[in-house]
Amino acid sequence: MKKQNLVANYTKMKNKKGQLQIQEMAFMLVAVLFFFVLVGLFVASIMYSNLHEDATQIAETRTLTSVTNLADSPEFSCVLSKSNCVDEDKLISLINKTSYINFWTFSSLKVVTFSAFNKNENEMIKCTRANYPECELFLVYDKNVSNERAISSYVALCRKEYENGYTYDKCELARLVAGTELKT
Numbered sequence: 001m002k003k004q005n006l007v008a009n010y011t012k013m014k015n016k017k018g019q020l021q022i023q024e025m026a027f028m029l030v031a032v033l034f035f036f037v038l039v040g041l042f043v044a045s046i047m048y049s050n051l052h053e054d055a056t057q058i059a060e061t062r063t064l065t066s067v068t069n070l071a072d073s074p075e076f077s078c079v080l081s082k083s084n085c086v087d088e089d090k091l092i093s094l095i096n097k098t099s100y101i102n103f104w105t106f107s108s109l110k111v112v113t114f115s116a117f118n119k120n121e122n123e124m125i126k127c128t129r130a131n132y133p134e135c136e137l138f139l140v141y142d143k144n145v146s147n148e149r150a151i152s153s154y155v156a157l158c159r160k161e162y163e164n165g166y167t168y169d170k171c172e173l174a175r176l177v178a179g180t181e182l183k184t
Contacts, residue, residue: 062180063106063178067151068153070153078158082158084154084155085156085171086156087159091111094140095127095129095138097140106179107143108142108145110137110177111155111175112136112174113157113174114172115136127139145179149179153175154174154176156171157174158171
């Protein structure tokens, strides 16, 4: 009888020890899984922040390449096919046209004449059909975004002038400025 009790006790203890080992293994697997989830979240957050910075940088690069080529687009280019030349007469016709707001991916688009280079935007004379050509800022459109970075390129700004019975191209230096909305 004693022998049977010893065998029964030994079997119960062996079963309890086995159950304890299974529980320890389960807790260890949960801990390892939890650790890898935390590591994965950390790596994902680092990659997401880099992705956000990369998206902003790509948007700025796209705006820069677009601005440098914008002067040669049909909406802006001079008639005599001068490179990097903006036709002032075409430009005044683009002001207040809402159809161009979604045409380009910029958040704002404007041309600043040479005489306004050292002025703040609120000090510049905005161009309208009434005060043209005695103005300094051609505001094609502005989406009024809160977080914007302006990227500019220098262009020749030309218009037709009539003097002493002759028509000629009067050109000056200007800055073509496009804004990029920065995603936060």
